[in-house]
Amino acid sequence: MSSIAPASTTELAAPPGAGAPRRFQVNLRASGIYLAFAAIVVIFDIMTHGLLLTPENVSNLIVQNSYILILAIGMILVIIAGHIDLSAGSVVAVTGAIAAVLMVNHHMSWPLALLITLIAGAAIGAFQGYWVAYFGLPAFIVTLAGMLVFRALTMTVLGNQGIGPFPDQVRTLSTGFLGSVLGNVGLGTLGGADLFTLVIGVVAVLAAVASQWRARTAKLRYGQQAESVALFAGKMALMAFVVLGVIVQLARYKNLPWVLVLLTVLVLGYSLVASRTVFGRHIYAIGGNAQAAVLSGVKVKKVTFWIFVNMGVLAAIAGVVFAGRLNQAGPTAGTNFELDAIAAAFIGGAAVTGGVGKVVGAITGGLIMGVINNGMSLLGEPSERVMLVKGLILLAAVAFDVWAKRRAGTAR
Numbered sequence: 001m002s003s004i005a006p007a008s009t010t011e012l013a014a015p016p017g018a019g020a021p022r023r024f025q026v027n028l029r030a031s032g033i034y035l036a037f038a039a040i041v042v043i044f045d046i047m048t049h050g051l052l053l054t055p056e057n058v059s060n061l062i063v064q065n066s067y068i069l070i071l072a073i074g075m076i077l078v079i080i081a082g083h084i085d086l087s088a089g090s091v092v093a094v095t096g097a098i099a100a101v102l103m104v105n106h107h108m109s110w111p112l113a114l115l116i117t118l119i120a121g122a123a124i125g126a127f128q129g130y131w132v133a134y135f136g137l138p139a140f141i142v143t144l145a146g147m148l149v150f151r152a153l154t155m156t157v158l159g160n161q162g163i164g165p166f167p168d169q170v171r172t173l174s175t176g177f178l179g180s181v182l183g184n185v186g187l188g189t190l191g192g193a194d195l196f197t198l199v200i201g202v203v204a205v206l207a208a209v210a211s212q213w214r215a216r217t218a219k220l221r222y223g224q225q226a227e228s229v230a231l232f233a234g235k236m237a238l239m240a241f242v243v244l245g246v247i248v249q250l251a252r253y254k255n256l257p258w259v260l261v262l263l264t265v266l267v268l269g270y271s272l273v274a275s276r277t278v279f280g281r282h283i284y285a286i287g288g289n290a291q292a293a294v295l296s297g298v299k300v301k302k303v304t305f306w307i308f309v310n311m312g313v314l315a316a317i318a319g320v321v322f323a324g325r326l327n328q329a330g331p332t333a334g335t336n337f338e339l340d341a342i343a344a345a346f347i348g349g350a351a352v353t354g355g356v357g358k359v360v361g362a363i364t365g366g367l368i369m370g371v372i373n374n375g376m377s378l379l380g381e382p383s384e385r386v387m388l389v390k391g392l393i394l395l396a397a398v399a400f401d402v403w404a405k406r407r408a409g410t411a412r
Helices: 004-012 020-047 055-080 088-105 110-133 139-158 168-175 195-221 229-252 258-276 278-288 290-295 300-326 337-347 359-378 383-411
Strands: 184-186 192-194
Touching (some): 055 168, 055 229, 055 300, 055 337, 055 359, 088 110, 088 300, 088 337, 110 139, 110 168, 110 300, 168 258, 184 195, 192 195, 195 229, 258 278, 258 300, 258 359, 278 300, 290 300, 337 359, 337 383
Antiparallel strands (some): 184 192
């Protein structure tokens, strides 16, 4: 088994003795998505004459794309493991329908209804995970069947009609904002902003810088390559500028959306799971080489099963968030959501062959899709042109991944 490890390592790091151009290519492959996102934001902000980055529109971007971003978190793990889930949108619809029936028709308390909805999502994920992990059917076929089955169940549960309205607490989770705690503070020509939101932003930036510094120190301690102090400082300064810029705009509007708080918790939690836990390393191992993972002692079937259970739970959360935003559950809810989540994962750096990807990258890919939708809507572009641009960007992202792998193989 010792012969397996070096092969996988060379795919992730530059070979010893490689010059600066090689290291730059690896960094470009890892950081290109963030540079592309920044460029897209700047271009659309210029084209919309500053409308894209107004406080209200920044807040709307987060709220309107929250359910896609939640799905993208689960989808990136599925794709890293070398699978796909085409049923996510239908699961969003059926879980939203279950929540609506429980809360609206049966007047069940919203916490209990939410718990049952999450359990239903987990059961759906377990059902599909069984066929993929233990029966050996391709995930493409299982989830394609699930897409049809759960859409049919949605229509059956709802009686082919919308059900609403939802309780205020559920609507608050989807479209509400944190209340003011410390009052407002003046920001000169920008006007007033919520102080508590600004404090949260500063704390978040400091925590991120400290975490990245510890990671860099750990690399140096184990003799691994790490960026120079100057490059590290530049990356952290750029990150701080972007995060604080968003936080300031949110603080100037209606403070932090509750759904952003939920997203932050999910992103942090799943990033830790993917990068710092045995389960996360096993996911990457399965996607990189399933046979080698089996020989290494990874319980491939068990890990695959729980990946799909997790996808079902996250789809249920997205279903409740989406239904709460519309204030009703409808039979057409979640249509094409799975395609947006898959596109977010691939645009965010996931490899088509599995084994590569990050949660933060998937979130960035989802935001790119959201910015394109929002920006072209502000420009008054027709829907067919929006789909054209999104399709070309997805094609370019996957083509870049394939090109980078071929170039890396040629260099070796």
